[in-house]
Amino acid sequence: MQEKADAVSGERAPRRRRRPEEAERAILAAARSFLEERPFREMTVERVMVRTGLSRPAFYAYFRDRYDLVTRLLEGIGGLLFAVDWRWLSGDASGGPEATSEVLIDAVRRGSETFVQYGPVLRAIADAADQDPRVEEVYRYGLIERFAGAVAARVSRDVAAGLSPAYLDPEETARALVFMTERYLLDVFGRPADSPSSERTEAVFDALEKVWVRTLYGSVD
Amino acid sequence: MQEKADAVSGERAPRRRRRPEEAERAILAAARSFLEERPFREMTVERVMVRTGLSRPAFYAYFRDRYDLVTRLLEGIGGLLFAVDWRWLSGDASGGPEATSEVLIDAVRRGSETFVQYGPVLRAIADAADQDPRVEEVYRYGLIERFAGAVAARVSRDVAAGLSPAYLDPEETARALVFMTERYLLDVFGRPADSPSSERTEAVFDALEKVWVRTLYGSVD
DNA sequence: TTCTTTGTTGACGTGATGTCAATAGACACA
DNA sequence: TGTGTCTATTGACATCACGTCAACAAAGAA
Secondary structure (H helix, E strand, C coil), X not given: CCCCHHHHHCCCCCCCCCCHHHHHHHHHHHHHHHHHHCCHHHCCHHHHHCCXXXXXXXXXXXXXXXXXXXXXXXXXXXXXXXHHCHHHHHCCHHHCHHHHHHHHHHHHHHHHHHHHHHHHHHHHHHHHHCCCHHHHHHHHHHHHHHHHHHHHHHXXXXXXXXXXXXXXXXXXXXXXXXXXXXXXXXXXXXXXXXXXXXHHHHHHHHHHHHHHHHXXXXXXX | CCCCHHHHHCCCCCCCCCCHHHHHHHHHHHHXXXXXXXXXXXXXXXXXXXXXXXXXXXXXXXXXXXXXXXXXXXXXXXXXXXXXXXXXXXXXXXXXXXXXXXXXXXXXXXXHHHHHHHHHHHHHHHHHHCCCHHHHHHHHHHHHHHHHXXXXXXXXXXXXXXXXXXXXXXXXXXXXXXXXXXXXXXXXXXXXCCCCCHHHHHHHHHHHHHHHHHHHHCCCC
């Protein structure tokens, strides 16, 4: 079956050659573009590589498997989420209740916007996380749990300062709020090729903000 | 390679024959027992069937594939979650704030206990849901969204009654709280062969309860 | 016993994976 | 411009899980 196509057509697909990291970037870009259109469950190595013009085996020169691929996609985004919420995470109640609520609200909205931007990729990583132990490690423990830890520290300070009620368990409350935020945002913004209206987006941000503020600081009138 | 083993040993594994639904129950039980030990990602048709004494192809006489299998596992549990929370879901604020909070607290705890009992199975279904569109349909839309809808209706009534603040969007708030509860409980109780201490269990129930009550009804002092 | 029903399985084709030896661009140097 | 080296790239292979189907054999009927 292996015909020498060029013997007839005189033409063979020219085999280009790129620099290693150029190829790697091309693969990462192809994966991102794929995930903008289709869910992770449909992402095969084959389907990603056709978008690069390289052959499927070439993939394995740069990535161990598709889980390794999404892990590296996460690297570019993970830091952002922390950076974005830094003001609230690292702060304390010194500005008083109103100012504190406001900083929290700002943090929730900025964090949410990161999800809006990278929704499909984050969704893919979350999906991959419960199919592969390595991704689970990086995402669930390296990112989500670490984030929950930072939130817990903040809650702990607010409880100590009397800003939040003492009956709140910082660790567990933080986890609950972080899980809520993650899943809700993934649900709304993580679907390929289906971005919600700006009204919906606003309503979602608003709902999240209310739950955070009312849970931690009480009323938000 | 296909040796006639009995020609030598004189013995062949006797091929038992069961009633259809007896076999089906055996497969469902095997799947449950598998999921008590290992995560869904490791569940292959082969590995389930060895626990039944039947061959792998026999599986396909009863189930279309492993996603069909977990879907049927869900059937037995789905109804429970609704039944358990019925008092709060279908109620209104007629008993006054304290009574209402108490009914909610009871609902959250009873619902959570269902997760404690069926954690690994529910976790498997949730995992399967983002690997297969049919499971997604049944779980995400048939169960979670439907549940969120019932919660939204209740929140809506509480807002109308002035028990919850008018700035809460019933639909979105309900979704946020339901997602939180689902993911948090799956995280804690969904891991095969690793059940948390009773202290942890208590702290988790408590944190969930606090977020629900403070969000919907304000302070819980 | 013989017949019929149907639960059960061996064997096959398929799709995706990950590896490896062999191939052929790109660049350095003469 | 020609020659050689390096290494990016790939065709072909072995593997694994899947889903199907024709053929087999156990249980109940006649």
